[in-house]
Amino acid sequence: MKKQRPYPPQLSLRFFRWFCHPKLRDSIEGDLMELYEERAKEKGKRKADIRFVLDVLLLFRPGIIKPTEGYQNLNTYDMYKNYFVTAWRNVVRKKSSAAINVFGLTLGITCALIIFALVSYHLSFDNFHHDSDRIYRFVTEEHRDQVDYEASVPPVFGKAFREDYTFAEKVARLCTRTNSLITIEKGEISEKYTDQIAFAEPAFFEIFNFPLVAGTLDQFAKPNTAIITERVAKKYFGNEIPLGKTFRFYNNFDLTVTGVLKDIPVNTDLRSEIYFSYSTIKQYSEWYAADDAWGGITSDIQTFTRLQPGVDPLEVEQVLPAYVKKYRANSKNVHHYKLQPLTDVHFNAKYGGVMDMTTISILSLVGFLLVFTACLNFINLATAQAVTRAREVGVRKVLGGFRSQLFWQFTIETGLIVLLATLLAVTVAHNTMPYINSFFDLQISFNLFSDLKLSGFLVALIFTVTFFSGAYPGIILSGFKPVQALKGKLKAVQSGSFNLRRSLIVAQFTIAQLLLIGLIVMVFQMKYFGNTDMGFNHEAVVIIPTGSNDEKLNSLKDQFSVVPKVESVTACFAPPASNTNQWSTSVLYDNRSEAETFSISYKGGDENYLATFGLELIAGRNLTTSDTVREFIVNEKFVAKLGLSSPEDVLGKQLGVNGNSWKGPIVGVVKDFHDQSFHSDIEPIFITTRKSTYNVFAVKINMKDAANTLTALEKIWSNMYPEQIYKYDFLDDQIASFYQTEQRMMTVIQVFACIAIIIGALGLYGLVSFMAVQKTKEIGIRKVLGGDVAQILWIFGKEFTVLVAVAFLIAAPVGWYVMSQWLSNYVFKVDISIWMFVLELFIVAIVVMVTVGYRSVKAVVANPVESLRSE
Amino acid sequence: MKKYQLGEFEEVVMLTVGILYDEAYGVSIKKEIESRLKRGVSVGALQTALRRLEDKGYLKSREGEATEERAGRPKKYFSITAYGKKAMEYTKSTRDELWSAIPKVALDIKIVSN
Numbered sequence: 001m002k003k004q005r006p007y008p009p010q011l012s013l014r015f016f017r018w019f020c021h022p023k024l025r026d027s028i029e030g031d032l033m034e035l036y037e038e039r040a041k042e043k044g045k046r047k048a049d050i051r052f053v054l055d056v057l058l059l060f061r062p063g064i065i066k067p068t069e070g071y072q073n074l075n076t077y078d079m080y081k082n083y084f085v086t087a088w089r090n091v092v093r094k095k096s097s098a099a100i101n102v103f104g105l106t107l108g109i110t111c112a113l114i115i116f117a118l119v120s121y122h123l124s125f126d127n128f129h130h131d132s133d134r135i136y137r138f139v140t141e142e143h144r145d146q147v148d149y150e151a152s153v154p155p156v157f158g159k160a161f162r163e164d165y166t167f168a169e170k171v172a173r174l175c176t177r178t179n180s181l182i183t184i185e186k187g188e189i190s191e192k193y194t195d196q197i198a199f200a201e202p203a204f205f206e207i208f209n210f211p212l213v214a215g216t217l218d219q220f221a222k223p224n225t226a227i228i229t230e231r232v233a234k235k236y237f238g239n240e241i242p243l244g245k246t247f248r249f250y251n252n253f254d255l256t257v258t259g260v261l262k263d264i265p266v267n268t269d270l271r272s273e274i275y276f277s278y279s280t281i282k283q284y285s286e287w288y289a290a291d292d293a294w295g296g297i298t299s300d301i302q303t304f305t306r307l308q309p310g311v312d313p314l315e316v317e318q319v320l321p322a323y324v325k326k327y328r329a330n331s332k333n334v335h336h337y338k339l340q341p342l343t344d345v346h347f348n349a350k351y352g353g354v355m356d357m358t359t360i361s362i363l364s365l366v367g368f369l370l371v372f373t374a375c376l377n378f379i380n381l382a383t384a385q386a387v388t389r390a391r392e393v394g395v396r397k398v399l400g401g402f403r404s405q406l407f408w409q410f411t412i413e414t415g416l417i418v419l420l421a422t423l424l425a426v427t428v429a430h431n432t433m434p435y436i437n438s439f440f441d442l443q444i445s446f447n448l449f450s451d452l453k454l455s456g457f458l459v460a461l462i463f464t465v466t467f468f469s470g471a472y473p474g475i476i477l478s479g480f481k482p483v484q485a486l487k488g489k490l491k492a493v494q495s496g497s498f499n500l501r502r503s504l505i506v507a508q509f510t511i512a513q514l515l516l517i518g519l520i521v522m523v524f525q526m527k528y529f530g531n532t533d534m535g536f537n538h539e540a541v542v543i544i545p546t547g548s549n550d551e552k553l554n555s556l557k558d559q560f561s562v563v564p565k566v567e568s569v570t571a572c573f574a575p576p577a578s579n580t581n582q583w584s585t586s587v588l589y590d591n592r593s594e595a596e597t598f599s600i601s602y603k604g605g606d607e608n609y610l611a612t613f614g615l616e617l618i619a620g621r622n623l624t625t626s627d628t629v630r631e632f633i634v635n636e637k638f639v640a641k642l643g644l645s646s647p648e649d650v651l652g653k654q655l656g657v658n659g660n661s662w663k664g665p666i667v668g669v670v671k672d673f674h675d676q677s678f679h680s681d682i683e684p685i686f687i688t689t690r691k692s693t694y695n696v697f698a699v700k701i702n703m704k705d706a707a708n709t710l711t712a713l714e715k716i717w718s719n720m721y722p723e724q725i726y727k728y729d730f731l732d733d734q735i736a737s738f739y740q741t742e743q744r745m746m747t748v749i750q751v752f753a754c755i756a757i758i759i760g761a762l763g764l765y766g767l768v769s770f771m772a773v774q775k776t777k778e779i780g781i782r783k784v785l786g787g788d789v790a791q792i793l794w795i796f797g798k799e800f801t802v803l804v805a806v807a808f809l810i811a812a813p814v815g816w817y818v819m820s821q822w823l824s825n826y827v828f829k830v831d832i833s834i835w836m837f838v839l840e841l842f843i844v845a846i847v848v849m850v851t852v853g854y855r856s857v858k859a860v861v862a863n864p865v866e867s868l869r870s871e
Numbered sequence: 872m873k874k875y876q877l878g879e880f881e882e883v884v885m886l887t888v889g890i891l892y893d894e895a896y897g898v899s900i901k902k903e904i905e906s907r908l909k910r911g912v913s914v915g916a917l918q919t920a921l922r923r924l925e926d927k928g929y930l931k932s933r934e935g936e937a938t939e940e941r942a943g944r945p946k947k948y949f950s951i952t953a954y955g956k957k958a959m960e961y962t963k964s965t966r967d968e969l970w971s972a973i974p975k976v977a978l979d980i981k982i983v984s985n
Contacts, residue, residue, distance in 0.1 A: 028918055030937070030944025031897030035914070037940045058915030063922050 105421035108374030215259030384770035394485030414470030517815030535673025537614030573604030620668030929955030
């Protein structure tokens with residue numbers, strides 16, 4: 001028997017083998033072993049062990065330790081070339097799966113790109129002003145029985161704050177008027193435009209970064225001076241020098257151009273391109289210019305400030321209640337003035353921000369989910385087909401390929417497909433951007449080369465998607481055992497677990513179903529808007545602006561009413577439901593000493609108001625003809641708010657509104673109607689006559705021969721006001737525009753839900769193909785033994801029924817929760833019913849059936865001889 | 872500028888490789904140095920030096936036979952290259968030059984200390 005050799009300590013030997021440079025390992029290990037043997041013989045095992053450990057430790061030094069970056073300094077460019085060649089061959093050989101992958105990824109990446117452009121566009125709003133972190137807007141919270149938010153403060157507030165406190169570096173008031181009539185005399189002809197204008201204090205241009213290209217700010221303090229942008233200058237005066245030119249505002253007063261601004265960038269909410277000096281405002285409205293204008297708030301006037309460095313806005317807010325005490329002693333403590341940071345202006349829906357942060361986060365989330373499902377698709381297909389790459393992996397490994405090299409090979413392959421998809425996605429996104437812009441009323445540019453953020457995002461996206469979708473298949477593929485792989489004995493089990501693929505499908509379908517549930521609830525809610533009675537007649541009502549509020553108004557009304565097919569005409573402040581002209585005021589009822597805790601909304605109109613809009617009187621009588629305030633009609637809500645049970649109770653009682661300056665008895669009560677969109681509850685309203693407040697005519701016409709009627713109306717109006725521009729709207733269209741945001745959101749969700757379902761279906765198709773290949777033999781045997789087609793189809797069917805059902809069980813409660821949150825935005829809304837979910841499931845079932853059915857029927861009807869012969 | 876770089880220990884290793892001629896591998900070199908110079912040499916220090924010398928091109932190596940006491944690991948035999956020889960000669964000649972440049976007096980002086 002051979003004598004047992006002494007053996008050195010295993011741990012240190014293994015350590016040595018681990019760290020030692022492979023080229024030196026054998027010979028040095030030999031030396032170590034020889035020495036060890038000798039020492040063991042001479043001095044015993046223990047001493048030899050110690051010396052061995054010591055030697056190993058002393059060997060742990062640079063020059064012996066293997067370098068971390070690998071030690072085969074070969075030229076590997078050929079190998080990389082080979083990766084690309086193999087990748088390309090694979091794409092070409094498996095055209096269908098490559099197409100599915102590229103298509104799915106293209107959809108996902110396109111959505112991500114567009115959403116990124118959209119989100120970054122909104123996040124960039126008003127970020128180009130100097131020290132924008134110190135710029136604030138003064139806003140008002142009105143605390144009554146509920147809190148209302150106004151994006152402005154009393155007209156004189158800005159002036160008072162500038163004079164009273166030193167917190168601010170600059171304070172600027174801005175009074176904006178949309179659709180203002182501008183007339184320019186050019187010799188004989190006068191050109192007319194309707195544009196947005198703004199009265200601005202000179203400090204406005206010191207707070208905000210809108211630089212002048214011609215002229216100076218010095219003159220801008222004087223009345224009747226204006227600053228316009230280059231674009232407007234071109235529009236008004238062509239190529240002539242605009243400085244010193246004049247134009248008229250509402251045929252009322254002249255303005256002289258003293259400065260030209262660089263064009264306003266797209267990413268700002270301050271959209272005015274024509275600025276009048278603020279000292280001109282007296283000629284527009286005495287009240288806006290008054291030094292005691294503390295009584296109310298107009299949304300026209302915004303007040304901005306840039307605080308001194310280091311001033312805390314909370315500190316400023318603490319001194320503001322003093323104004324309420326001093327100037328609004330008579331009205332209850334309703335106003336609470338606050339500072340709103342400029343960065344919040346674009347996003348805070350409470351104060352009229354156009355894009356709230358929730359929408360932005362929902363969009364980002366949807367974009368992420370779409371890319372995510374596209375990646376899942378890729379993983380799914382790649383692992384399903386892993387078996388077909390087994391031979392290649394085996395050969396590469398036998399020839400000395402490292403696992404890491406194989407991993408990188410597959411990652412590069414994935415990268416190639418991702419790159420292809422990205423190229424397509426960029427093209428698609430670039431070409432759809434104009435449509436998206438016109439759909440959302442945006443001006444987003446989509447230029448990869450000039451927009452660093454976008455190109456950076458794209459690069460990051462390519463890498464993330466590549467690694468996310470390539471890593472798992474890469475690990476699976478590179479992990480094949482070469483012997484088994486070459487023998488072709490690889491089971492599908494080893495090519496990534498089937499359960500993993502199932503969960504991927506479940507994840508995809510959860511996402512798709514979630515979007516679908518959202519879409520269905522939105523569709524139902526929008527149908528509800530369309531079908532629910534607003535409580536007044538809004539069909540076939542034409543809204544035409546009043547040109548002036550003098551005797552011409554009455555004469556026009558008379559002329560309108562004799563046009564054939566005109567059923568009724570009223571001049572009014574606003575239609576019963578309006579987004580633009582809203583005005584509410586505090587109310588004194590029945591000569592009580594204190595105002596009520598709620599505010600009341602003004603709906604002014606002449607005696608035809610009720611008839612034109614079909615409002616129903618439930619008590620009392622209609623208003624008598626008058627040009628000034630004489631009597632009031634209120635609604636049921638007002639009665640309810642007062643806590644009275646019968647509408648008759650308020651008849652004959654005195655009402656005082658607008659700081660008790662409008663007084664008169666209540667003569668009638670109308671049935672409640674929706675005075676706002678379905679977002680909000682019905683408010684207490686009052687209707688009264690006051691000609692000076694009438695903004696529009698509402699003309700109810702017979703829709704037969706509407707074109708002629710409209711032309712007749714236009715003719716009459718233009719004859720009366722030749723110096724103004726005629727325009728009209730249908731009330732129906734105005735009401736539809738209340739829900740423009742929802743309508744847009746619904747279209748967006750519709751598109752995204754479709755894309756998610758398509759991606760999901762693609763993934764499903766991949767999985768079915770994989771199953772079909774796997775079960776070829778099983779199907780063959782079943783058929784030979786007499787199984788019928790329907791039975792065999794059920795093998796596929798039951799698998800996917802379960803998957804979709806599981807996805808539904810996850811998506812349904814989440815969808816229910818999210819959509820009830822969304823619906824809580826509306827006071828008037830549909831209930832989420834079980835039928836919505838049934839409908840959703842039905843749609844998904846059809847998609848699944850078509851996808852799975854197509855592929856599995858193909859597998860099932862195949863001749864069993866073919867499938868069974870193959871071995 | 873130094874033409875050939877050869878540290879003290881490296882020189883010793885080179886010389887020993889020369890002495891052992893055809894039998895120079897890790898263990899034999901280590902033993903030779905230890906017995907001739909009466910100083911301990913660790914495997915690590917020796918192997919590092921050998922590798923550095925090989926990298927510089929002063930030594931070349933070949934794989935030898937595997938024996939049982941080496942647990943089947945091959946020996947790595949080293950021999951001096953022509954370039955290595957030049958390096959050794961250069962080192963020797965610079966030393967000699969320096970030696971010859973020292974004035975006799977300098978070496979004869981006895982230092983007297985109180």
